[in-house]
Amino acid sequence: NAGVTQTPKFQVLKTGQSMTLQCAQDMNHEYMSWYRQDPGMGLRLIHYSVGAGITDQGEVPNGYNVSRSTTEDFPLRLLSAAPSQTSVYFCASSGGQDSLFFNYGYTFGSGTRLTVV
Amino acid sequence: DQQVKQNSPSLSVQEGRISILNCDYTNSMFDYFLWYKKYPAEGPTFLISISSIKDKNEDGRFTVFLNKSAKHLSLHIVPSQPGDSAVYFCAASAKSGANNLFFGTGTRLTVIP
Numbered sequence: 741n742a743g744v745t746q747t748p749k750f751q752v753l754k755t756g757q758s759m760t761l762q763c764a765q766d767m768n769h770e771y772m773s774w775y776r777q778d779p780g781m782g783l784r785l786i787h788y789s790v791g792a793g794i795t796d797q798g799e800v801p802n803g804y805n806v807s808r809s810t811t812e813d814f815p816l817r818l819l820s821a822a823p824s825q826t827s828v829y830f831c832a833s834s835g836g837q838d839s840l841f842f843n844y845g846y847t848f849g850s851g852t853r854l855t856v857v
Numbered sequence: 858d859q860q861v862k863q864n865s866p867s868l869s870v871q872e873g874r875i876s877i878l879n880c881d882y883t884n885s886m887f888d889y890f891l892w893y894k895k896y897p898a899e900g901p902t903f904l905i906s907i908s909s910i911k912d913k914n915e916d917g918r919f920t921v922f923l924n925k926s927a928k929h930l931s932l933h934i935v936p937s938q939p940g941d942s943a944v945y946f947c948a949a950s951a952k953s954g955a956n957n958l959f960f961g962t963g964t965r966l967t968v969i970p
Binding site: 744773775780781782783784785788798799830832844845846847848849850851 | 863891957
């Protein structure tokens with residue numbers, strides 16, 4: 741049972757480069773989200789999706805783009821990397837229903853550590 | 858503006874004793890609260906949650922208490938074990954199944970054998 745799979749695990753980018761962080765889940769979850777974790781700031785929501793074809797912005801969306809063409813995949817695109825985007829990125833998914841959310845919460849991937857130089 | 862606050866960055870407890878991790882929130886619209894546990898180089902894992910219609914939820918050694926009037930919740934771990942050593946995040950949501958999960962900054966718990 742893979743759960744939520746994120747690739748790559750580590751990435752170094754130069755300022756101005758673009759890249760896509762991959763996220764895939766095999767639990768048929770409707771809800772998927774991207775978070776970033778920075779020291780002293782906890783996890784902050786970047787973008788989220790409530791189903792295929794539906795996405796919306798979270799707390800810190802600037803500089804990032806998402807799309808959701810399938811239930812399984814939710815890639816995060818960095819359009820033009822900046823040093824301020826150096827962070828650990830987590831993808832998460834949830835069944836989206838009251839009982840699933842309450843009992844199981846969100847399932848997180850193991851993270852992508854991104855450094856922008 | 859941090860809507861969920863964990864004011865203690867770290868906590869050390871002897872094995873077998875109780876660990877109490879605290880969390881405060883400012884948004885009165887929050888109605889679901891969750892605790893996550895995180896080991897280094899891994900993603901957070903769901904531990905326990907509570908709805909605002911309850912004031913206590915228990916799961917084995919873990920109990921979460923909610924005081925809505927004080928906008929405060931706490932996680933009790935009894936008895937504490939060395940394997941509980943991790944960073945614990947408190948999180949809150951304004952709507953069930955919602956995507957906007959607000960996290961605290963985390964408390965690093967160390968259980969001393």
